[in-house]
Amino acid sequence: MDLNPVRSQFPALAQTLGEHPLCYLDTAATSQKPQRVIDAINEYYQRDNANVHRAAHQLSSRATAQYEAVRDAVQGFIKAERRDEIIFTHGTTEGFNLLAHGLSATIEPGDLILLDSAAHHANIVPWQMLAKATGARIQPIPLDKTCRLDQAAYQELLAQKPAIVSLTHVSNVMGTRNPIETMLAQARAAGAITVVDGAQAIAHLRVDVTRLGCDFYLFSAHKMYGPTGIGILYGRFALLDTLAPLLTGGEMIKQVSFEQTTFNTLPNRLEAGTPPISAVIGMGEAIAFLNELPRVQIQEAESELLHYLQQSLKALDEVELIGAHPDNIGAVAFNLKGEHHQDVGILLDQQGVAVRCGHHCAMPLMQTLGLKGCCRASLGVYSNKDDIDRFICALKSVIELLQP
Numbered sequence: 001m002d003l004n005p006v007r008s009q010f011p012a013l014a015q016t017l018g019e020h021p022l023c024y025l026d027t028a029a030t031s032q033k034p035q036r037v038i039d040a041i042n043e044y045y046q047r048d049n050a051n052v053h054r055a056a057h058q059l060s061s062r063a064t065a066q067y068e069a070v071r072d073a074v075q076g077f078i079k080a081e082r083r084d085e086i087i088f089t090h091g092t093t094e095g096f097n098l099l100a101h102g103l104s105a106t107i108e109p110g111d112l113i114l115l116d117s118a119a120h121h122a123n124i125v126p127w128q129m130l131a132k133a134t135g136a137r138i139q140p141i142p143l144d145k146t147c148r149l150d151q152a153a154y155q156e157l158l159a160q161k162p163a164i165v166s167l168t169h170v171s172n173v174m175g176t177r178n179p180i181e182t183m184l185a186q187a188r189a190a191g192a193i194t195v196v197d198g199a200q201a202i203a204h205l206r207v208d209v210t211r212l213g214c215d216f217y218l219f220s221a222h223k224m225y226g227p228t229g230i231g232i233l234y235g236r237f238a239l240l241d242t243l244a245p246l247l248t249g250g251e252m253i254k255q256v257s258f259e260q261t262t263f264n265t266l267p268n269r270l271e272a273g274t275p276p277i278s279a280v281i282g283m284g285e286a287i288a289f290l291n292e293l294p295r296v297q298i299q300e301a302e303s304e305l306l307h308y309l310q311q312s313l314k315a316l317d318e319v320e321l322i323g324a325h326p327d328n329i330g331a332v333a334f335n336l337k338g339e340h341h342q343d344v345g346i347l348l349d350q351q352g353v354a355v356r357c358g359h360h361c362a363m364p365l366m367q368t369l370g371l372k373g374c375c376r377a378s379l380g381v382y383s384n385k386d387d388i389d390r391f392i393c394a395l396k397s398v399i400e401l402l403q404p
């Protein structure tokens with residue numbers, strides 16, 4: 001499939017760094033943005049800029065209509081049953097903080113919270129705060145030798161009747177994909193509140209939260225071709241409605257006196273203050289962009305490309321792959337044997353190749369794997385075979401330089 005028509009919609013990809021055309025393999029950190037997303041944000045500021053929900057004037061009506069239309073678009077995009085199950089957050093991280101704080105009244109001393117060993121810090125630290133505040137316990141679901149979650153150990157942990165099970169849909173480090181359909185069904189059967197970090201899945205897989213049957217699903221727009229500063233906390237209404245707000249003030253109130261405050265209904269109750277209106281509008285345009293793509297073919301093309309990337313790296317003796325499986329999504333983690341990941345990243349950058357190096361906000365995973373860090377090459381809808389060939393060529397010259 002020719003992905004060039006898609007690629008040409010991303011202006012940042014057309015640049016050169018020094019004499020090298022940009023080879024962008026850091027989409028898992030943040031995706032590039034298509035022109036239409038950039039234009040939608042500009043148009044809002046040039047024509048419709050006003051605060052939402054509040055004023056009687058036409059600009060505010062236009063801004064509010066656009067803002068709330070995006071809620072409908074998100075509802076359709078992830079197939080939520082109700083529009084008030086969609087909460088705008090500043091991103092996945094804020095969503096987890098809101099969620100963990102909001103569940104504090106539900107959790108009791110000694111309750112068990114099961115976490116994914118490959119989790120991003122955003123899906124660890126807020127739970128630690130909750131555990132500290134309530135006396136709950138945290139237990140990671142261990143990895144097996146192939147860097148996937150150990151399903152037998154998971155069954156044993158579920159037998160302890162955890163209160164919360166928070167899984168990663170797709171690992172931001174290795175691109176490994178958890179069998180969340182099965183794992184969520186098992187967690188539900190054990191009576192747990194189920195949470196999915198969808199930050200790395202949302203741009204690659206078609207997500208249906210109703211079919212998944214999870215209680216909460218979180219993601220960020222900037223990893224799905226939208227702007228930074230906006231994300232989604234989806235929650236099944238009955239549970240979402242029980243969450244205590246993290247932030248207060250603004251449109252989340254119904255009635256305020258100096259003695260007391262009553263809160264608004266969902267979704268406003270969990271969206272305090274002036275929201276990031278332009279970012280919401282940009283996210284709506286990113287959803288329209290994704291909806292217009294032939295998602296099934298794109299998913300197949302992305303999977304073929306990832307396989308090509310894995311095989312090309314595997315062919316190099318100096319490369320050590322981490323958790324690479326044929327059904328992974330969007331990313332490959334690797335190290336050059338005996339070399340520091342940061343050196344590799346800097347030398348690749350000098351040839352115009354952008355990869356991510358470090359702990360990838362997954363320090364517990366690095367500890368489990370016995371690594372200080374690693375490099376990660378990640379793909380987006382605009383990536384092509386030429387990117388991978390250029391990356392491999394640059395990596396070979398890094399190897400020659402470091403290991404002459």
Ligand SMILES: Cc1ncc(COP(=O)(O)O)c(C=O)c1O
Binds near residue numbers: 091094120122198
């Ligand atoms: C799996 C995963 N979870 C959570 C996050 C945090 O997302 P954000 O920084 O947009 O809040 C990321 C970002 O890298 C991620 O990859």
